[in-house]
Amino acid sequence: MPIRDGADATALREVAQRLADGELVAFPTETVYGLGARADDDAAVARIYAAKGRPADHPLIVHVAQAEGARAFAAAWPARAQRLTEAFWPGPLTVIVPRAPGMGTAAAGGQDTIGLRCPAHPVAHALLAEAAALGVAGVAAPSANRFGRVSPTQAAHVAAEFDPSLWVLDGGPCEVGIESAIVDCSRDRAVLLRPGTLTRERIEAALGGERLGTRDRDAPRASGTLEAHYAPRAKVRLMEAPALKAALSVLGPLAGGAKPPVAVYSRTVGPLPAGIPGRAMPADAAAAAQALFSALRELDACGTPLIWIETPPAESAWDGVRDRLQRAAAAG
Template sequence: MARLLDPSNPSHLAEAVDALAAGRLVAFPTETVYGLGADAGNDAAVAGIYAAKGRPADHPLIVHVPNAAAALALVSALPPMARKLMDAFWPGPVTVIVPRREGLATAAAGGQATIGLRCPAHPVAHQLLEACARRGLVGLAAPSANLFGRISPTTAQHVAHEFGDDVLVLDGGPCQVGIESTIIDCSREHPVLLRPGTLPRARLEAVLGEPLRERDEAAPRASGTLAAHYAPRAKLRLMDARTLQSALDVLGDARPPVAVYSRTVRVPRGLVHRRMPDDAERAAHELFAVLRELDAQGVSLIWVETPPDAPEWDGVRDRLVRAAAA
């Protein structure tokens, strides 16, 4: 099992920085999910992330930086729309896709001419990134710290269950946000939403001063945008309330190995059930932890009630749609 480090212990934090500087992997908390980090300027170290996760090497990673000034070292030019987002939301759960400086972070970018950059708000992540910057690291490439395509981790224990002894984990407690950052492509003429998060679309558009475009075929590849992702071992089926209620009503006494995550339906006694919060922010916070908990019950099916069709639920709905496609 992976070794957990206490970030409040200076020697443990120093051990994590030493490991990253030596080209090893270290998992660390952000406000969204835990990331599996490596020195973004070391292509061999970044290759270790792809190998550990079983992730395709052309599927780019997000590079985490301690501040906007550090981001400038990785870009060939910073588009004004990216600067607006950085000024408004960094540190925070927004990733900007921008033109990459040639010769830097090639592996982390999946070979593309663009790169995704984010400044996380978690104090442990900030402390780690600042310490790495003092050692000369340009940033930490860090996708979610789980096997590729599976449920993202929101606690250090989730990470420890996924990886072996070679991965150090800075334990910063449960993640506050619970789903990954919003990703906005700023590398073209107009901003394009590649992945929703928890920030309201209207708030993002107000900062940008223009509408967000929808993802198209010309968009750069980006983390978490594959059709199938975030999946438990059990088959997840997403259903509207009426369809889910009908499916539950016909179960009878057979009690198949089904778990249910729902807001409004009547769930028969004897089934594993967790109630989805009515508030989108709370639902995002607990989503991945609940899916892991239900999966751990040994069920073969997880039936989930489709979240409300409202903008604040876009991030949660996106994750569930992709989990159901796996």
């Protein structure tokens, strides 16, 4: 797989040209690595769905280099979207707005709305700007992993997922570590469809104190909102700390050479019984988000059939981490 240095100007130009030619590339954002194709070419976008094994009606997010570039995909630009993008772009926030006819049909999964984001990662910004100069209106990019599996936060994670012919821009580990918050601005009330690291309180403050609605049956389909998602091969079980401690006490230390039946990811439970692999979950919500997908991949590599994970705290700062873990657990 051609992994290219995202700081190399020649590599950026070559990858941008591949996008302009309708090919797939992978690139870093501050949230996770994305698998991208030009969003104004439905045939190119179809290659994303095929490569990931993703249902064609499960929409993608279109990434743009500048806020002004998002307008090409929008039939209307609601005031709520304007307030949110002024507050958080570039950054880990996606807004859903009415879609312009004929623009991004495949990326939107056939819906009359579309999700738009301006990422903050310098490599993503540089790539999107180079692609825009070649006539690419925006880049549709879900996470660069097989559909439903653990999202990638390093170039090596992408390399483990796809055909060696895929070009990957390496921008180092992702700073945020989980996908963007998604806010539906296409209806008469702003609705949080997927939490991220931006808290509900910060989003509501940017909306002038308007309370965010909750997802309902009329909400647009949006990336990463299926009940089961973000899952390792091992089955994930979320457990409150007392239940996790009790289960580990019953399990006890393993006999020498015995294969561990479970791996553990916990903030407060420890030390673990001898022979049980585990990682410590950071006590800070932002640090936990940044480490989450790498931790899941490392624990999955232990080869255990189960991963026991301590349920994150109930505070809103943890909503994004809790959401990803609940969906990972639902896949089991």
